[in-house]
Amino acid sequence: MLTTSKYIMHGNSSRCAFCNRAFRSREGYVEFWRASNGEHFCSEFCADDAEEARFCNQHAASLSGAYGHPFSGSLGW
Numbered sequence: 001m002l003t004t005s006k007y008i009m010h011g012n013s014s015r016c017a018f019c020n021r022a023f024r025s026r027e028g029y030v031e032f033w034r035a036s037n038g039e040h041f042c043s044e045f046c047a048d049d050a051e052e053a054r055f056c057n058q059h060a061a062s063l064s065g066a067y068g069h070p071f072s073g074s075l076g077w
Contacts, residue, residue, distance in 0.1 A: 016042035018050040 014023055014030060017039040023030045024042070033041040041047040 013040060016040070016046050018042075018046035018053075021046075 015021065016023070016032075017035075018041055021042045023032045023040070025031070033044050033047045035041065035047050035051070039047075039050065041050065
């Protein structure tokens with residue numbers, strides 16, 4: 001969801017949680033995308049990429065926990 005705010009300009013983070021770029025400013029307001037978890041992003045693309053990266057990390061962690069480390073030999077390799 002695209003959001004504009006003066007609050008974020010005067011204290012809170014003013015950079016994208018994914019790529020660390022500064023948010024765009026328009027007419028004294030900062031524009032950013034806010035994710036459902038409260039993180040702020042410079043664009044919908046960074047918000048999507050962050051969500052995908054989080055999913056991949058969680059999925060990889062659950063797979064390594066379920067099957068053991070791929071190089072441990074637990075799968076018969």
